Structure formats: structure tokens, C-alpha cells
Amino acid sequence: MESDDGEVVSNKQVIFKDYVSGALKESDMYITTSTIRLKVPEDCTNGVLVKNLYLSCDPYMRIRMRNFQGSYLSPFKPGSPLSGRGVAKVLDSRHPDYKKGDFIWGITGWEEYSLITATETLFKIHDKDVPLSYYTGILGMPGLTAYAGFYEICSPKKGEFVFISAASGAVGQLVGQFAKLLGCYVVGSAGSKDKVDLLKNKFGFDDAFNYKEELDLDAALKRYFPDGIDIYFENVGGKMLDAVLLNMRVHGRISVCGMVSQYNLEQPEGVHNLMYLVPKRIHMEGFLVSYFFHLFPKYLDMVLPYIKQGKIVYVEDIAEGLENAPAALTGLFAGRNIGKQVVAVSRE
Amino acid sequence: MESDDGEVVSNKQVIFKDYVSGALKESDMYITTSTIRLKVPEDCTNGVLVKNLYLSCDPYMRIRMRNFQGSYLSPFKPGSPLSGRGVAKVLDSRHPDYKKGDFIWGITGWEEYSLITATETLFKIHDKDVPLSYYTGILGMPGLTAYAGFYEICSPKKGEFVFISAASGAVGQLVGQFAKLLGCYVVGSAGSKDKVDLLKNKFGFDDAFNYKEELDLDAALKRYFPDGIDIYFENVGGKMLDAVLLNMRVHGRISVCGMVSQYNLEQPEGVHNLMYLVPKRIHMEGFLVSYFFHLFPKYLDMVLPYIKQGKIVYVEDIAEGLENAPAALTGLFAGRNIGKQVVAVSRE
Incomplete structure (x- = not known):
């Protein structure tokens, strides 16, 4: 039963094992289970606690797996969960723009539940007449x-x-x-x-x-x-x-x-x-x-009608469950995906 | 003594021996002497007969020494004189825009005298207050x-x-x-x-x-x-x-x-x-x-005053005589020239 401090639940995670050189292998990641309290801590101003639904597998993530600080992307931290863009449902929030029940997309963790503190990467999802996973792709x-x-x-x-x-x-x-x-x-x-x-x-x-x-x-x-x-x-x-x-x-x-x-x-x-x-x-x-974030509203105004009229289609390759996330990400560099590679952590 | 048909004179030439692969060597060219009549033949409409003064050594010329037809530049013909941009004096002309005594620059042969038929590459030199060799470089x-x-x-x-x-x-x-x-x-x-x-x-x-x-x-x-x-x-x-x-x-x-x-x-x-x-x-x-020939008048309007006021200087590396032309061109790819590499065929 949920208390005021939030329920503590198990939290499956995809952990980045260590820096990778050469071809990415599934074994460069592993699955573990930790626990998380489903509540934003009091001292975490503007934090948002989410349940992750869809995670995006993107080519740029390979660049974050190198031990190289000179890139525009900082390396992932060995021993920590991967992170990337995803779609999630807000379970608890101390951020004025997001409330429980909202759907958002932005940078989250490769795990079942995430406490997001870098909320400047988040967007609230207003249009839910399209598959939510689209916010990792055509609408993201x-x-x-x-x-x-x-x-x-x-x-x-x-x-x-x-x-x-x-x-x-x-x-x-x-x-x-x-x-x-x-x-x-x-x-x-x-x-x-x-x-x-x-x-x-x-x-x-x-x-x-x-x-x-x-x-x-x-x-x-x-x-x-x-x-x-x-x-x-x-x-x-x-x-x-x-x-x-x-x-x-x-x-x-x-x-x-x-x-x-x-x-x-x-x-x-x-x-x-x-x-x-x-x-x-x-x-x-x-x-x-x-460089083009300012064009995002203009882009959505263009593409949403096209999607609804069927003038633009979008094909996704959805891997089911976090257990399959390492294979999905690895497959991206071997070209195994057909269409946009997504991981469905949970369908709701 | 000059007849109406023009004097026949000896004509030193720099001949392209054969297609070159690898580093250009002086021996890829040789000097020969043929003869030329200093008169545009009657059937050569618009032809111009010139005495070459300065020849330009340009990096792109190396590309014309390959046996490769797919370039924007056609290969030089083995056994024929090299060609390139140069400054010359008109000795005879059947072209309405050029008359005997004019100075021109454009594409000419690597030889003492040339019969130029592709006259669309020629420009008449109006401003002679600057070294004529500049028309192979800063003014060309x-x-x-x-x-x-x-x-x-x-x-x-x-x-x-x-x-x-x-x-x-x-x-x-x-x-x-x-x-x-x-x-x-x-x-x-x-x-x-x-x-x-x-x-x-x-x-x-x-x-x-x-x-x-x-x-x-x-x-x-x-x-x-x-x-x-x-x-x-x-x-x-x-x-x-x-x-x-x-x-x-x-x-x-x-x-x-x-x-x-x-x-x-x-x-x-x-x-x-x-x-x-x-x-x-x-x-x-x-x-x-x-792509920018249309800007040439605008460029000259800018640069000529700068030259005359000494606000822009131009350094040339002038090899004397056609005999030294193969070494001058070869030196360009070894970086031996200091400043714009020119060959002075004749000072007048």
C-alpha cells in the first residue's frame, strides 16, 4: 500500500558495463534490478518521477560509450544505467509544469522508473491521438x-x-x-x-x-x-x-x-x-x-496533419521489454532494425 | 624581312611527354624547337597570333597530366605543348576585339609564340601601370x-x-x-x-x-x-x-x-x-x-587601388626562360616556389 513517502518498488535497469571499443556487443550492457521510491525527494526541487514507457535507440548513443571527453556528448558512466530519449508517464512531480498523470518525452533512464532532475529536456505530450511511441521518432x-x-x-x-x-x-x-x-x-x-x-x-x-x-x-x-x-x-x-x-x-x-x-x-x-x-x-x-529546436512547433504543425491524413507513414521496430534493450541497441549498428528502433518498457 | 604572309621564326616549346602517375618530374616534360609563321592563317576566323611573355604555373595543371577523362579538365595531349594561362602580346589578329600591339591574358601555349583559336578565354589588358606578370596572379x-x-x-x-x-x-x-x-x-x-x-x-x-x-x-x-x-x-x-x-x-x-x-x-x-x-x-x-567570372570587374575595382596604394602586396617567384619552365612547374608540388610561380618567356 502506498504511503505518503511513496511506494518502494523494484526497478529493472540496463547498466552500461564499461567503455566500448570496436563493435558494440550485447554483453557491453547487463540487466540488474534495484529499488526506487516512487516519490520525488523533498530536496529535489523541480524533480519528476516517471514510469518509462518507450525508450529510443539512437545511433549517437554509441558515441557516448567511448572513453572520450572531447565530444559534444559526455560519455555514459560505467556501472550506471544508460540514458536516452524516451516517453514516460509522470507518477510524482515537484515541477510546476508537470503533474501526476501527464505524459512526457525527453531524456530519461534505461530502467522501469526514473527520477528526472534535468527536466529542461522534457516536453509535455499534448496530442495523444497518435501512438505514444511516435514521440521517440516522427514526433521527436x-x-x-x-x-x-x-x-x-x-x-x-x-x-x-x-x-x-x-x-x-x-x-x-x-x-x-x-x-x-x-x-x-x-x-x-x-x-x-x-x-x-x-x-x-x-x-x-x-x-x-x-x-x-x-x-x-x-x-x-x-x-x-x-x-x-x-x-x-x-x-x-x-x-x-x-x-x-x-x-x-x-x-x-x-x-x-x-x-x-x-x-x-x-x-x-x-x-x-x-x-x-x-x-x-x-x-x-x-x-x-x-540547432533547430526553435523549429519544433512549426514542424509539428506540418507533420501532425500529414500523419492523421495518412500522407506520411512511420514504421517502428519495437523490442518488447527492457531485457531486450541491449539486443535492440546493438542491432542498430548491425542494421537489424527495420524502421525506427524502440524499446517498449511498458505499454501503459 | 617580314612578308605579308608573316615571318617564319623558330618557336621553342615545352612538350608534355606522357601521362604522369606519382610525383611530377622535370623529365615528364622536354624542350623542343619548331617553327611558326607569325601570321593568323586566312581560314582561321577570329584567331590571334601572340608572343608569350609570362606563363602561370598553377596546381590544377597537375590534374591535366593524368590519363583521366572524367574530370572537369581535359588531359593534356602527350607530344604537344602544355597550355595554361599567360600574358602575351598580339602580333597578328583576325579577331575584331584584338589588334596588333595589344596585350592580352588568357589560355595560351607553353612556347614562345602561339596561335590562339579559343579566344573566348582571352582578356585585353587595359591597365599597364602594374607589372604585366600580375595578370597571371593577383589580377588574374x-x-x-x-x-x-x-x-x-x-x-x-x-x-x-x-x-x-x-x-x-x-x-x-x-x-x-x-x-x-x-x-x-x-x-x-x-x-x-x-x-x-x-x-x-x-x-x-x-x-x-x-x-x-x-x-x-x-x-x-x-x-x-x-x-x-x-x-x-x-x-x-x-x-x-x-x-x-x-x-x-x-x-x-x-x-x-x-x-x-x-x-x-x-x-x-x-x-x-x-x-x-x-x-x-x-x-x-x-x-x-x-563560377565567379561575373565578379571579375567588381574585384578589379577593389584590388587595383589597393595595389597602387600599397595596401596589398604581391610576391612572385619568376623563373627566367622557357628552359626553366619544367623545373618551375615541378617545384610547385614540392613547395619550392616562394610566392606565385611564374615563367618569364620574354620580358617584352
Whole structure:
């Protein structure tokens, strides 16, 4: 029975074992069970105690697993639970903006219950007519990433030739659909037949290919883009970027969102064809979604009607239960997920 | 004695022996002497017959020495004279815009006399109060390259931190002076003590260093730019670019003018740190001067008064005589030139 001090319950957690070099393995994480009191402590001003529902598996998390302080991301702490963005239900709150029963999304722990003190990362969920898990994807950071990376960095125009790598992922599937809505010709690459089918049949890409079946990526791109590429939405890096550089058109734009093929490597692969930036006057620009937080309301105004009208679809790959979280996160770097990888901690 | 058909004279030429792989050697070129009639043939509409005075040695010429048709530059023809930009005097003309006695600059042959048929590359020289050789440099393509690459690609602002590689070269020395005139903090790298002295004492850079004496380019850049680099004017590529990527500031700009350290290599070095484009939102853009020909009059209006007032200086490295042209061009890739490398074929 619940007292005023809150019930003490068991709290399953995904613990980060130690810094990782090379390929991420499930054994770099382990499951443990501790306890938590379901009440924000009195001295914790503005704290929020939540029950976690959905956790987002994101490529950037691999960067936090390195013992490297020089990044824009601080490393995870060995022996502590992972953290990342997720959707949660408020059980108790000392924060004026959140009350018991509210649903929020933002940075939380990889565990059943979290005491969130860095509440500046939280957003209250107002629209619940959509799956709550969408706030880890299309209605969260991946959505804004796709929107800002495509519209703000690429300055796309109707009729342009757009190529997207990791195209069935959390961000890529949206970039492709935004580009189609604008009237672009869109081709995506992905790493399996199922993903390629998804791109062509579900997301409406004009074409798609399995990069693992292409011995010569340059030749593949020439087949799909005989007149070259205007916009490349870069999610993978390495060899694909080198092949794309050979196929860009004059005044082409490369939006560098991430380079997931590189994150498991100790030393990133070298990119050899940067000289091709010169004759074609190619504009290449990196970005973090955090540069574009101000666009979030505008983005939601655009995308929510599209979702409700069925003009934009979103595919998620939901792993059930915290026990499956290490496999889900590891699978992201092996390309095992089909669509946005989410972990469902609890459905309510 | 000159007849109506024009005198036939001997014509010394620098012949391109064969396609080059690896480091350019003087023996990849040879000197020969043919003959030429100093008259535009009757069937050569719009042709111009010139006496060459100054020839420009430019890094891009190395790219034309490869047997590779896929570039924006066609390869030189083995057994034929090299060609490139130069300053010449018109001896005979069937072109309405040029008459005997005019001085012109544009694409000509590496020989004493040339019959120019591709006259669309020519400019008439109006201002002769400056050394004529300047039309291979500050008043020609390198000048416009520096101007457009700095002002148009980098969007520089007063007080920004600017780094220039190959900084004493034809383009770099001007970018540095433009940046100083705008009120930027400017540091250059070069490959010898003499060049470093030139940067600091002649061109007014705030500081300069010899990259050959730095075992750790990243550490060197951190020494000169403790707060990071806003603008990098890229002339060299390879390891320097990798070190710069570690030191760029948020919203930094990299103008990719060329990558001279790579042109003698069969396979360009890999660049490993492109992921750093992402967190800092770095804008990297290549360009060719030909995208900016429309700015040429505006550029001349700016730079000619600066030259005459001594506010901008220009250092040339002039090799005397066609015999020394192969060594001059070869030296460019070994960094032997101090300032803009020119070949004086004839002083008048």
C-alpha cells in the first residue's frame, strides 16, 4: 500500500558495463534490478518521477560509450544505467509544469522508473491521438532532424534528385517522404531486401537498393542517378560518401546528419574523394538537431496533419521489454532494425 | 624581312611527354624547337597570333597530366605543348576585339609564340601601370579565386579567426591580406622558414608556422587558435584538413579551393575526421573560379587601388626562360616556389 513517502518498488535497469571499443556487443550492457521510491525527494526541487514507457535507440548513443571527453556528448558512466530519449508517464512531480498523470518525452533512464532532475529536456505530450511511441521518432528528435536537415540544410527544390542512405531508419524514412511530398525524385539505400521493399512499397520512394548487394557503389549510383545527385542526405559515411562524391551534380548539397557505419570503428574510414567538392561547387554541411529546436512547433504543425491524413507513414521496430534493450541497441549498428528502433518498457 | 604572309621564326616549346602517375618530374616534360609563321592563317576566323611573355604555373595543371577523362579538365595531349594561362602580346589578329600591339591574358601555349583559336578565354589588358606578370596572379585567376573563395564562400566577418594553408602561394597570400583588411585574426601555414617570414613580415599575417616542423598539426593549430577556427581556406587537403576539422568553431566555414598536397598521389589520402562537421555545424564548400567570372570587374575595382596604394602586396617567384619552365612547374608540388610561380618567356 502506498504511503505518503511513496511506494518502494523494484526497478529493472540496463547498466552500461564499461567503455566500448570496436563493435558494440550485447554483453557491453547487463540487466540488474534495484529499488526506487516512487516519490520525488523533498530536496529535489523541480524533480519528476516517471514510469518509462518507450525508450529510443539512437545511433549517437554509441558515441557516448567511448572513453572520450572531447565530444559534444559526455560519455555514459560505467556501472550506471544508460540514458536516452524516451516517453514516460509522470507518477510524482515537484515541477510546476508537470503533474501526476501527464505524459512526457525527453531524456530519461534505461530502467522501469526514473527520477528526472534535468527536466529542461522534457516536453509535455499534448496530442495523444497518435501512438505514444511516435514521440521517440516522427514526433521527436528524429522527426525534427529529418525536417531541419532536409529543408534547412539542403534547400530542396521540386524535381531535384535526392539520395538517402540508411533510408529506412528513424530519420531516412521521413526525409524520403518529405522529398516525395515536395516533388523530388527519391532513391534510398538500405541493407536488406525487406528494407528495400519497405522503401519502395510503404514509403513511396521512386527506387531503392540494397547496398550490400552492390560490389561497386559508384556504378550503383550511376544506375539510379544517370544525371547525378542534387541532394545527399548522409547517414552512414565511409565508402558510401566516397561513391556519392563521384556522382554529385553542380551545386549539389550534402547534409551530414550522421555516419552510423563509422561508430563501431576505432578509427573512422578515410574519405578519399573530397576533391570532387571543388569542380561541382558542392556544399556539405553537418548539423545537430539541437540547432533547430526553435523549429519544433512549426514542424509539428506540418507533420501532425500529414500523419492523421495518412500522407506520411512511420514504421517502428519495437523490442518488447527492457531485457531486450541491449539486443535492440546493438542491432542498430548491425542494421537489424527495420524502421525506427524502440524499446517498449511498458505499454501503459 | 617580314612578308605579308608573316615571318617564319623558330618557336621553342615545352612538350608534355606522357601521362604522369606519382610525383611530377622535370623529365615528364622536354624542350623542343619548331617553327611558326607569325601570321593568323586566312581560314582561321577570329584567331590571334601572340608572343608569350609570362606563363602561370598553377596546381590544377597537375590534374591535366593524368590519363583521366572524367574530370572537369581535359588531359593534356602527350607530344604537344602544355597550355595554361599567360600574358602575351598580339602580333597578328583576325579577331575584331584584338589588334596588333595589344596585350592580352588568357589560355595560351607553353612556347614562345602561339596561335590562339579559343579566344573566348582571352582578356585585353587595359591597365599597364602594374607589372604585366600580375595578370597571371593577383589580377588574374588566382586573384579572383582568393576574392570569391573568401568573400562568397566563407561569408567572413570582422574579428573572426582565419586559417590559410599554402598561405604564401598565389592565392593564399591574397586571402590573408583580404582577411586582415577586413579585421580578422589571420594565421597561415607554409613549408619553409622563408615563407613563414614572408607571411609575418611582408603580408601582415598575425602569425604563421612551418607545417614541416610540426609533428602534431592538431597541437599546432590549438597553439595558434586556442579558441578555434572560424574560417579555413583549404589549399592543401590530407592531414592538414583532418587536423583543422578537430579545431573548427561552431558555424565554421571551410572553403575548398584545392588540395595541392594530393595531386602527386595516385590515391588521395583518406580524411578521417568528417564526423566533426556534425556537432559544430560546419559548412564546407568547394568552388572553381569559373563560377565567379561575373565578379571579375567588381574585384578589379577593389584590388587595383589597393595595389597602387600599397595596401596589398604581391610576391612572385619568376623563373627566367622557357628552359626553366619544367623545373618551375615541378617545384610547385614540392613547395619550392616562394610566392606565385611564374615563367618569364620574354620580358617584352
